[in-house]
Amino acid sequence: xxxxxxxxxxxxxxxxxxxxxxxxxxxxxxxxxxxxxxxxxxxxxxxxxxxxxxxxxxxxxxxxxxxxxxxxxxxxxxxxxxxxxxxxxxxxxxxxxxxxxxxxxxxxxxxxxxxxxxxxxxxxxxxxxxxxxxxxxxxxxxxxxxxxxxxxxxxxxxxxxxxxxxxxxxxxxxxxxxxxxxxxxxxxxxxxxxxxxxxxxxxxxxxxxxxxxxxxxxxxxxxxxxxxxxxxxxxxxxxxxxxxxxxxxxxxxxxxxxxxxxxxxxxxxxxxxxxxxxxxxxxxxxxxxxxxxxxxxxxxxxxxxxxxxxxxxxxxxxxxxxxxxxxxxxxxxxxxxxxxxxxxxxxxxxxxxxxxxxxxxxxxxxxxxxxxxxxxxxxxxxxxxxxxxxxxxxxxxxxxxxxxxxxxxxxxxxxxxxxxxxxxxxxxxxxxxxxxxxxxxxxxxxxxxxxxxxxxxxxxxxxxxxxxxxxxxxxxxxxxxxxxxxxxxxxxxxxxxxxxxxxxxxxxxxxxxxxxxxxxxxxxxxxxxxxxxxxxxxxxxxxxxxxxxxxxxxxxxxxxxxxxxxxxxxxxxxxxxxxxxxxxxxxxxxxxxxxxxxxxxxxxxxxxxxxxxxxxxxxxxxxxxxxxxxxxxxxxxxxxxxxxxxxxxxxxxxxxxxxxxxxxxxxxxxxxxxxxxxxxxxxxxxxxxxxxxxxxxxxxxxxxxxxxxxxxxxxxxxxxxxxxxxxxxxxxxxxxxxxxxxxxxxxxxxxxxxxxxxxxxx
Amino acid sequence: xxxxxxxxxxxxxxxxxxxxxxxxxxxxxxxxxxxxxxxxxxxxxxxxxxxxxxxxxxxxxxxxxxxxxx
Numbered sequence: 036x037x038x039x040x041x042x043x044x045x046x047x048x049x050x051x052x053x054x055x056x057x058x059x060x061x062x063x064x065x066x067x068x069x070x071x072x073x074x075x076x077x078x079x080x081x082x083x084x085x086x087x088x089x090x091x092x093x094x095x096x097x098x099x100x101x102x103x104x105x106x107x108x109x110x111x112x113x114x115x116x117x118x119x120x121x122x123x124x125x126x127x128x129x130x131x132x133x134x135x136x137x138x139x140x141x142x143x144x145x146x147x148x149x150x151x152x153x154x155x156x157x158x159x160x161x162x163x164x165x166x167x168x169x170x171x172x173x174x175x176x177x178x179x180x181x182x183x184x185x186x187x188x189x190x191x192x193x194x195x196x197x198x199x200x201x202x203x204x205x206x207x208x209x210x211x212x213x214x215x216x217x218x219x220x221x222x223x224x225x226x227x228x229x230x231x232x233x234x235x236x237x238x239x240x241x242x243x244x245x246x247x248x249x250x251x252x253x254x255x256x257x258x259x260x261x262x263x264x265x266x267x268x269x270x271x272x273x274x275x276x277x278x279x280x281x282x283x284x285x286x287x288x289x290x291x292x293x294x295x296x297x298x299x300x301x302x303x304x305x306x307x308x309x310x311x312x313x314x315x316x317x318x319x320x321x322x323x324x325x326x327x328x329x330x331x332x333x334x335x336x337x338x339x340x341x342x343x344x345x346x347x348x349x350x351x352x353x354x355x356x357x358x359x360x361x362x363x364x365x366x367x368x369x370x371x372x373x374x375x376x377x378x379x380x381x382x383x384x385x386x387x388x389x390x391x392x393x394x395x396x397x398x399x400x401x402x403x404x405x406x407x408x409x410x411x412x413x414x415x416x417x418x419x420x421x422x423x424x425x426x427x428x429x430x431x432x433x434x435x436x437x438x439x440x441x442x443x444x445x446x447x448x449x450x451x452x453x454x455x456x457x458x459x460x461x462x463x464x465x466x467x468x469x470x471x472x473x474x475x476x477x478x479x480x481x482x483x484x485x486x487x488x489x490x491x492x493x494x495x496x497x498x499x500x501x502x503x504x505x506x507x508x509x510x511x512x513x514x515x516x517x518x519x520x521x522x523x524x525x526x527x528x529x530x531x532x533x534x535x536x537x538x539x540x541x542x543x544x545x546x547x548x549x550x551x552x553x554x555x556x557x558x559x560x561x562x563x564x565x566x567x568x569x570x571x572x573x574x575x576x577x578x579x580x581x582x583x584x585x586x587x588x589x590x591x592x593x594x595x596x597x598x599x600x601x602x603x604x605x606x607x608x609x610x611x612x613x614x615x616x617x618x619x620x621x622x623x624x625x626x627x628x629x630x631x632x633x634x635x636x637x638x639x640x641x642x643x644x645x646x647x648x649x650x651x652x653x654x655x656x657x658x659x660x661x662x663x664x665x666x667x668x669x670x671x672x673x674x675x676x677x678x679x680x681x682x683x684x685x686x687x688x689x690x691x692x693x694x695x696x697x698x699x700x701x702x703x704x705x706x707x708x709x710x711x712x713x714x715x716x717x718x719x720x721x722x723x724x725x726x727x728x729x730x731x732x733x734x735x736x737x738x739x740x741x742x743x744x745x746x747x748x749x750x751x752x753x754x755x756x757x758x759x760x761x762x763x764x765x766x767x768x769x770x771x772x773x774x775x776x777x778x779x780x781x782x783x784x785x786x787x788x789x790x791x792x793x794x795x796x797x
Numbered sequence: 798x799x800x801x802x803x804x805x806x807x808x809x810x811x812x813x814x815x816x817x818x819x820x821x822x823x824x825x826x827x828x829x830x831x832x833x834x835x836x837x838x839x840x841x842x843x844x845x846x847x848x849x850x851x852x853x854x855x856x857x858x859x860x861x862x863x864x865x866x867x
Contacts, residue, residue: 096828101824130851130852303837318840420856427845428843530821530857530860
């Protein structure tokens with residue numbers, strides 16, 4: 036029979052670090068509360084433990100959940116009952132951490148306390164008497180430094196032994212006097228309605244008026260009345276509400292425990308190094324500029340056009356040399372050996388389809404890796420929670436909580452974890468709104484789109500990348516203001532309460548691992564999804580009907596008897612391109628399909644079949660937008676040009692788009708419905724089909740309106756677009772947007788104010 | 798008694814009362830904000846506070862800081 040051991044503890048206490056160490060898995064670790072939002076299972080390493088399963092749980096402050104991810108932990112601990120619990124206690128913050136410990140002990144499950152971060156405890160000059168602590172708590176305590184891997188062997192041995200023995204800790208009395216008497220009385224009233232093992236736990240929960248726990252007991256109404264009478268009497272005599280009474284009892288007990296076992300090296304209230312950093316970083320005046328500089332530096336290093344921009348340098352190398360010369364050259368030689376000649380289907384499939392499509396995407400991997408590395412460092416240092424704090428003051432003016440900023444920051448790496456990070460938002464309306472807007476942020480996969488447009492049309496200007504970032508944030512803030520005025524989202528955001536973890540120097544291995552994990556998933560996608568969609572795109576773009584003859588369009592186009600001048604003119608007319616620019620691909624299947632839909636994007640300035648197809652393939656994965664461009668603009672069949680994928684297509688792209696149309700294309704693709712993976716994540720978090728569609732519809736609508744305004748009005752302004760019906764529509768859209776922004780909107784009633792996400796999803 | 802937001806940075810103060818009665822109050826209690834607890838303000842940012850409570854640093858917005866009396 037297998038043994039299940041659960042890791043439970045406060046947020047940011049090192050559960051996932053320990054989990055990775057114990058199971059050899061590579062779950063994501065970060066230095067901010069709420070990194071883990073789902074439970075994860077893993078097999079314990081080591082031959083002697085092969086039937087032991089470890090369960091990593093989201094961090095919780097208590098067994099009364101406050102945010103959605105905490106519900107996962109409580110449900111698991113209370114209803115699924117692991118064979119043993121490893122309670123991770125942050126040694127630098129013992130008192131607060133022991134609060135949860137006192138609750139876990141009441142569950143009557145075998146438990147070992149792992150006193151984590153002992154290296155820091157010693158560094159701070161604190162001492163913990165483990166024996167005295169263990170004696171006072173009535174359960175085993177093991178010292179641990181999960182980050183350094185010290186003490187894990189001893190810990191796991193004790194935990195497995197405890198699970199096998201099934202021996203629960205000797206209960207110590209947490210409650211005292213009147214409260215103890217009241218809880219004992221309630222236990223008597225509940226009696227056989229509860230499993231005797233959990234009687235104590237249920238009695239305390241009933242005293243706290245915990246609806247969920249009471250419901251599970253199926254008490255008669257007379258029992259409920261008796262309990263309520265006991266609670267009311269105690270509340271009256273103690274002059275406090277029952278929940279606060281229990282909280283105070285727990286803390287009194289903990290103070291007693293720590294007085295015996297813990298000696299602090301530092302005087303209470305003394306400033307730590309972290310505090311001194313916070314004085315500057317979260318300063319009222321400096322906080323925002325510091326954040327702006329940090330984000331600008333990250334994008335400058337990853338994507339800018341300066342000498343510090345190592346990301347751009349590496350990407351240029353990949354595009355020009357690796358995918359410009361080496362790879363196509365290699366395949367040329369290889370195909371030559373097998374006698375595959377240029378112009379054949381197989382040659383086209385490999386060189387124009389796979390190499391061009393995948394190459395266009397892989398070229399951006401170095402930039403992504405640099406971006407991921409910098410974001411991982413930012414998360415590991417502990418800056419994320421500070422950003423939320425600094426932004427809260429600004430966001431609150433627009434009716435948003437600063438906590439909504441963490442999902443946005445995470446989404447600059449990838450939208451899927453960004454969407455999941457919304458679980459830490461307490462208010463249900465704010466959570467839904469965050470789900471609808473988080474993927475506006477330019478994620479790693481959107482970088483290639485930005486890179487392509489900036490490189491091909493704007494001469495590599497770093498301001499394009501910076502503007503993409505601000506368009507993302509701006510869209511989130513403006514959407515916040517607009518949506519908050521509708522009844523479905525009205526109400527003030529939940530109060531901002533958040534623990535700020537101490538800063539620490541990022542661990543090299545941890546940061547590199549996080550970077551690699553994220554980068555690798557992109558490379559894997561390039562090797563699977565992108566290959567497949569590139570092949571499909573190539574097939575559809577290589578075959579078609581030329582003047583009534585079906586086949587490879589390239590070959591058919593060389594036949595003068597088929598391609599007549601009148602046909603060229605007709606095709607040019609149909610595809611809306613100048614006759615001298617018509618090429619074989621315009622006759623392809625893909626062109627006719629794309630052309631059928633492209634009218635939708637005409638008002639946005641890119642109503643041509645190529646960008647239309649690219650936009651649609653962006654749903655598969657955003658980097659596929661560029662992959663599609665790689666295939667579709669790789670049409671010139673003169674010998675020396677074939678194979679230059681990355682920058683090779685830039686001049687052709689530049690020819691096809693005016694700057695304003697290219698910018699409009701970028702805006703639409705950055706903001707419209709995210710890739711299928713992110714849509715799936717939104718659907719899971721919304722847990723409601725209607726809301727999921729509303730989210731996708733809103734994002735696409737927003738993207739369309741913004742791109743249209745930019746193209747029509749911006750184009751008119753710079754003289755690229757003539758005045759016409761589009762200008763009028765653009766002006767109407769702009770006016771409507773301004774109206775929605777500045778109208779008075781629905782006034783929240785008292786009842787609307789605080790819709791808790793935990794209750795809403797119960 | 799005065800709201801915590803009026804206290805100075807670095808000064809040790811004792812919580813006298815936490816007003817209101819909702820899940821936020823319970824959450825604050827779980828984080829260590831209980832009557833009788835000695836706390837200090839690490840930094841202020843336009844009314845929002847970073848508070849040192851039980852050796853952890855908790856960020857609070859202005860409205861919440863006004864509910865804690867010292």
